[in-house]
Amino acid sequence: MTAATTSAGPDVERTVTGYLDHLTVERGLAANTIASYRRDLRRYAEFLAAGGVRGLGEVGExxxxxxxxxxRSGDEDHPPLSATSAARAVVAVRGLHRFALLDGLVTDDVxxxxxxxxxxxxxxxxxxVADIEALLSAAGSVEGPRGLRDRALLELLYGTGARISEAVGLAVDDLDLGSxxxxxxxxxGKERVVPVGSYAVKAVEDYLVRARPALAAASPRGGRSGGALFLNTRGGPLSRQSAxxxxxSAAERAGISAELSPHTLRHSFATHLLDGGADVRVVQELLGHASVTTTQVYTLVTVERLREVYATSHPRALR
Incomplete structure (x- = not known):
């Protein structure tokens, strides 16, 4: 090793080779992971060399x-990397410098x-909204008590923005349909009172009068099913999995191909409110978010929708 190399610290490429050997032999990382690290660190070494850096001791933060x-920006030979791919490369570089520090090859982890x-x-x-309406209609198309229950459940989820755990945990006494x-x-354990729209009120009333008594009667306890609002076909409380x-099932019958979850209805509730002009702080209260910054992510959805409408409809948006 020359005096110049000693002052500059260990050669970058040689250190990379030692680090990859360490990952392979001592850490036992998978071959695919090693290949990714080798590719990222080779690019790092080339980047440093292009800037005149040969020794690891010359590298600064x-x-x-x-x-x-x-x-992230890319160059003539490399397209820009996504945040995920760039993060992987930075993790490899951080590991290299940490390895060099622990091995005594450098004095600082830059x-x-x-x-x-x-x-x-x-x-x-x-x-x-059209998909929501199709979904709710499909939920109620099942004959008998189950259809009334399913329609009431989904109407309540969409009409209140409730989390699925909040909905299946409801007791009959938690409802005040009169108001x-x-x-x-x-x-x-934080409680909040949320208004219920007229469609959800009607669906829940129909369920309570025409369906819940029949479901409760299926309970081994002879109809004494407890106070749970939503019941399964055995008369017990409806589970999250059943919801x-x-x-x-309703999405399949409605022909909705988008991937749905109960949280989709909560997101749709918030987005449609904001689309209708609701104040973000009102939506925050309805959703039970502790911070308005959590709720503000929904405004991004609305902005994106506005951009889409503008791009497809405004005569001066064409490029």
Whole structure:
């Protein structure tokens, strides 16, 4: 090793080879993982070499940060990487510098403060009002008490924005249909009172009068099913899993191909309210969010929808 190399620290490519050997032999990482690390670290070594850096001791935090920027922006030879792919590469680089520090090859871990990029926030999925109507109609198409129960459950989920755990945990006494309101027990035991729309009120009334007594009678306890609002066909409280099944079956009958979950109805409730002009803080209270910043993610859905409508409808949006 020359004096120049000694002052600059260990050769980058040689350190990369030693690190990959360490991951293979001592850590026993999978071959695919090693291949990904090798590809990312080769690009890192090339990036440093292009900047005149040969020894690991010459690398500063700004070099590592610049590499991350290059990953995201791309160049003539490399397309821009997604946040997830760039994060994987940064993890490999951080591991390399940590390895060099622990092995005594360098005196500082210059990559320790360079954070991988956060993946893009996934927007909540909402479905159009027309799909909601088709879903609710399909839920009620089942003959007998089950159809009335299924329609009431989905009407209440969409009409109040309740979480599935809140809905299946409801007692009959939590409803005040006279004033069109329901008391929901949210996370951490926090209760909130939410108004219930007329369609949901009608569906729940029909269920209570025409279906719940028959379901309760199927209980081994002779109709003494407790105070649970939604019952299964054996007269016991409806489970979360059964509620999922009800939604999936209704979606299939309605011909809705989008992937749905009970939370989809909650997201749709919030999005449609904001589309209708509701204040975000009102929606926050209805959803039981502790912070308005949690609720504001729904405004992104509305902005995206507005962009789509503008792009497809406005005569000056064409490119």
């Amino acid at each position: 700004s070099d590592v940060a610049a590499f991350l920027t290059a990953l 990559a320790a403060e360079v954070r991988p990029p956060a993946p893009a926030r996934r927007l909540p999925k909402a479905i159009p 069109a309101a329901v008391r929901l027990a949210g996370k951490g 999922w099944s009800i939604l999936r």
